[in-house]
Amino acid sequence: MLRIRRFEERCVELYSASKIRGFVHLYIGEEAVAVGVNAALSPEDAVVSTYREHGHALARGLPPEAIMAEMYGRTTGCSGGRGGSMHLFDVSRRFYGGSAIVAGGLPPAAGLALADRLRGLPRVTCCFFGDGAFAEGEFHETANLAALWDLPLLLVCENNLYAMGTALAREHAQTDLAMRAASYGMPAWAVDGMDVEAVAQAARRAVEGIRAGTGPHFLELRTYRFRAHSMYDPDRYRDKAEIERWKSRDPIGRLTERMRDDGEPVDEELARIERRIADEIDHAVDAAERAPEEPVEDLLRHVTSARAGEVNRQ
Amino acid sequence: MSTAGTQETTTYREALREALREAMRSDDRVFLMGEDVGRYGGCFGVSLGLLEEFGPDRVRDTPLSESAFVGAGIGAALAGMRPIVEIMTVNFSLLALDQILNNAATLLHMSGGQLPVPLVIRMTTGAGRQLAAQHSHSLESFYAHIPGIRVLAPATLEDARHMLAPALADPDPVVIFEHGSLYNASGPLAPQAASVDLDHAAVRRPGDAVSLITYGGSLPKMFAAADELAADGVDAEVVDLRTLRPLDAGTVAASVARTHRAVVVDEAWRTGSVAAELSARLAEESFYELDAPVERVCGAEVPIPYARRLEEAALPQTAGIVAAAHRAVG
Numbered sequence: 001m002l003r004i005r006r007f008e009e010r011c012v013e014l015y016s017a018s019k020i021r022g023f024v025h026l027y028i029g030e031e032a033v034a035v036g037v038n039a040a041l042s043p044e045d046a047v048v049s050t051y052r053e054h055g056h057a058l059a060r061g062l063p064p065e066a067i068m069a070e071m072y073g074r075t076t077g078c079s080g081g082r083g084g085s086m087h088l089f090d091v092s093r094r095f096y097g098g099s100a101i102v103a104g105g106l107p108p109a110a111g112l113a114l115a116d117r118l119r120g121l122p123r124v125t126c127c128f129f130g131d132g133a134f135a136e137g138e139f140h141e142t143a144n145l146a147a148l149w150d151l152p153l154l155l156v157c158e159n160n161l162y163a164m165g166t167a168l169a170r171e172h173a174q175t176d177l178a179m180r181a182a183s184y185g186m187p188a189w190a191v192d193g194m195d196v197e198a199v200a201q202a203a204r205r206a207v208e209g210i211r212a213g214t215g216p217h218f219l220e221l222r223t224y225r226f227r228a229h230s231m232y233d234p235d236r237y238r239d240k241a242e243i244e245r246w247k248s249r250d251p252i253g254r255l256t257e258r259m260r261d262d263g264e265p266v267d268e269e270l271a272r273i274e275r276r277i278a279d280e281i282d283h284a285v286d287a288a289e290r291a292p293e294e295p296v297e298d299l300l301r302h303v304t305s306a307r308a309g310e311v312n313r314q
Numbered sequence: 315m316s317t318a319g320t321q322e323t324t325t326y327r328e329a330l331r332e333a334l335r336e337a338m339r340s341d342d343r344v345f346l347m348g349e350d351v352g353r354y355g356g357c358f359g360v361s362l363g364l365l366e367e368f369g370p371d372r373v374r375d376t377p378l379s380e381s382a383f384v385g386a387g388i389g390a391a392l393a394g395m396r397p398i399v400e401i402m403t404v405n406f407s408l409l410a411l412d413q414i415l416n417n418a419a420t421l422l423h424m425s426g427g428q429l430p431v432p433l434v435i436r437m438t439t440g441a442g443r444q445l446a447a448q449h450s451h452s453l454e455s456f457y458a459h460i461p462g463i464r465v466l467a468p469a470t471l472e473d474a475r476h477m478l479a480p481a482l483a484d485p486d487p488v489v490i491f492e493h494g495s496l497y498n499a500s501g502p503l504a505p506q507a508a509s510v511d512l513d514h515a516a517v518r519r520p521g522d523a524v525s526l527i528t529y530g531g532s533l534p535k536m537f538a539a540a541d542e543l544a545a546d547g548v549d550a551e552v553v554d555l556r557t558l559r560p561l562d563a564g565t566v567a568a569s570v571a572r573t574h575r576a577v578v579v580d581e582a583w584r585t586g587s588v589a590a591e592l593s594a595r596l597a598e599e600s601f602y603e604l605d606a607p608v609e610r611v612c613g614a615e616v617p618i619p620y621a622r623r624l625e626e627a628a629l630p631q632t633a634g635i636v637a638a639a640h641r642a643v644g
Contacts, residue, residue: 046393080426089425096392098424101416107385108417114386115393118345118371125389138412141382148377302427303461305485 001031001196001252002270004055006277007064010285011054011071011085015231019289020071023100024085027055029194029226032251033158034059036199037126037219040207043093046125048109051086051100052158052225056128060095062088068284074291081294082302102163103129103136106155110142113151113216124210126154132163134180135171143216147184150215154206155181157220158193164229165237181218193223194249197258224249321502329475329503330360330436330492334398337478338368341396344482347374347383348400348436357402358438358497384410384435388418388487391433396482401437404453404491411456418487419462430485434478440493440531440581441629447617450625452582454530457489458558458591464488465558466512469496469533471503473556476510484512491558493531512557515565521551524639525569527592528579529555532630536579539635546636548643558588563595567603570596574605575642579630584612609638 008028014020027034034055041047049056057067062078070077071085079089079098087098096112099105109127116123133139134157146153157177161168168175182188187209191202199221206217224246228235259266294301324332337344345368346361352375355362365373376383380401387399401407407414414435421429441450458465464484468474474492481488518533519540526536533554540550553569555562570576576596580589593608614628 048389077426079424079428082426083424087424089421089428091425091428096389096429097421099417101412104385104412104416107382107413108389108392110382111386111389111391111397112393113389115390115395118390118395138381138385141377141379142385144377145379145382145386302423302425304464305422305427305430 004031022084024231025052026227030223032196033193033221036196037203039200040203046094046112048096048105048127057088065284065287069288072288075294076291103133103138106142113153128156131159143184146216147186152210153216155218160225178220186216188218190220193221194251324503325500326474327497329471333478343396345372346398380409385413391431398434404439419460433487436490438494439491441618442495446620450618455588466490467530515555515562518554519552521549523549524575525551525573527553532579535632538632542636567600570600571603577609577638579611606642609642
């Protein structure tokens with residue numbers, strides 16, 4: 001969680017310094033979701049993500065330098081500089097993006113799960129999406145398909161109460177998302193998304209159920225982003241008191257306090273982790289600064305794979 | 315299919331079915347999914363009998379959820395399967411256009427080459443059966459506009475039978491348009507025809523007076539027009555594009571270099587059509603070969619009407635093609 005937090009805080013600095021550009025959607029405040037859910041997954045499982053995916057990618061084990069280089073648009077980035085902040089991919093870690101079309105990752109996630117089911121592989125596909133995606137038809141089409149076909153799919157709705165600037169109650173006639181997901185005949189729970197242990201426990205229970213062959217499961221993780229929707233967002237639609245109220249439930253702070261209460265030597269440990277993470281991020285930024293940019297002659301690479309490396313057919 | 319060396323009469327529908335059967339027999343990663351492909355036997359009867367042969371896992375009926383099942387095809391392709399997704403008509407494919415454009419066509423590039431999507435999508439297109447506007451449009455140009463996908467339009471029995479195998483072998487998404495009026499077309503099909511070259515257009519009938527260029531469902535009208543023109547002493551060359559992306563402008567240019575006149579026929583609306591793209595290519599690359607302006611015979615700019623007379627008037631017809639060719643020849 002600390003790695004995600006510090007990585008993104010550095011992203012803010014780099015964005016302000018115009019080192020990285022484009023849309024940057026920060027995950028600060030939601031770290032418990034990515035970390036808790038990933039703790040329940042194995043390397044063979046697949047993860048499909050959204051445009052707010054730095055946290056998912058780091059929790060999945062993508063190296064910070066590969067992500068930072070991607071933000072810099074360098075060839076050493078995890079998507080070769082073609083994706084940027086919203087489109088992180090790492091096929092070696094079965095990390096399938098990085099979709100910036102709200103709910104656009106849901107149908108392919110069902111397909112990844114379908115492939116595993118057809119081949120009898122005991123793997124799980126985990127798809128992250130937000131409460132905004134829950135309003136899209138693709139969520140409902142996918143939930144129906146997954147339940148109908150008993151697909152090994154973990155649907156993780158990060159309910160941070162806002163779809164861009166639109167509050168949950170202004171986008172949903174019925175705001176109990178877990179209840180609505182349950183109507184497709186799948187187990188569905190609402191969980192405190194600010195509590196990493198509660199998230200991990202719920203995710204483990206869901207993944208065990210999926211591996212046991214009981215079809216898709218749904219988790220609604222109630223969370224909050226402490227920052228605006230993106231770096232462009234003036235955040236006029238939220239009450240300051242509301243933001244402060246949620247910040248008092250900071251998942252990192254809560255875990256630290258709990259460990260302290262349990263008598264663990266948390267402060268020395270934290271200081272050590274902080275130093276290591278700072279070094280790691282310094283290194284990632286330094287490597288990204290020095291990494292090469294792809295030559296413009298390679299512009300048409302990766303449009304089709306038949307002639308990858310050459311100019312593609314038109 | 316039949317004894318080697320003999321020709322068997324078949325239909326376009328049966329040729330497509332045989333291609334599907336061969337694909338599923340030869341590769342257990344291949345499966346077919348779409349609305350009514352299983353128990354119903356395919357909305358147009360193409361997959362009739364395949365459920366019995368391959369079972370419900372591999373001939374998979376889907377809900378009416380174009381976006382979900384096309385997207386599921388993308389995910390299955392990413393995971394190493396070779397899905398063939400059937401969409402009932404191109405009109406309905408618009409519900410899945412987000413998945414096709416923003417995911418299937420884009421993931422390879424956006425991932426820096428990590429995520430090829432070996433997906434085949436089949437759909438019907440075209441008018442001529444009085445199905446009115448929401449079942450009759452020709453939107454091939456929408457798809458031909460998109461980098462990252464291959465767009466095929468089999469117009470002959472041979473292409474219907476033999477385009478699927480190379481389409482499945484393509485590591486990238488392939489969209490195949492089957493014109494609804496061709497399903498009942500029948501004729502002889504060589505049992506061991508050469509495999510189809512997806513990169514090149516085909517000269518279906520040689521001639522030296524004018525190049526008639528088209529694809530898909532308009533090809534039979536082109537042959538009829540060429541017959542009429544021959545009776546008038548005009549020796550027309552018929553070029554079948556077959557692949558709308560990547561467009562083989564080279565074969566077209568070579569034909570025009572022989573005939574010096576071009577008539578492009580496209581059932582789609584003229585504005586922004588494949589015919590528009592081809593005409594632009596000819597203007598760019600074959601300007602000095604042309605002895606007359608490029609003629610275009612396209613669909614009228616109207617949603618396709620139900621009434622037979624109006625529908626016929628909205629579509630390219632043989633008489634209009636013949637007239638355009640005569641104008642070009644002068």
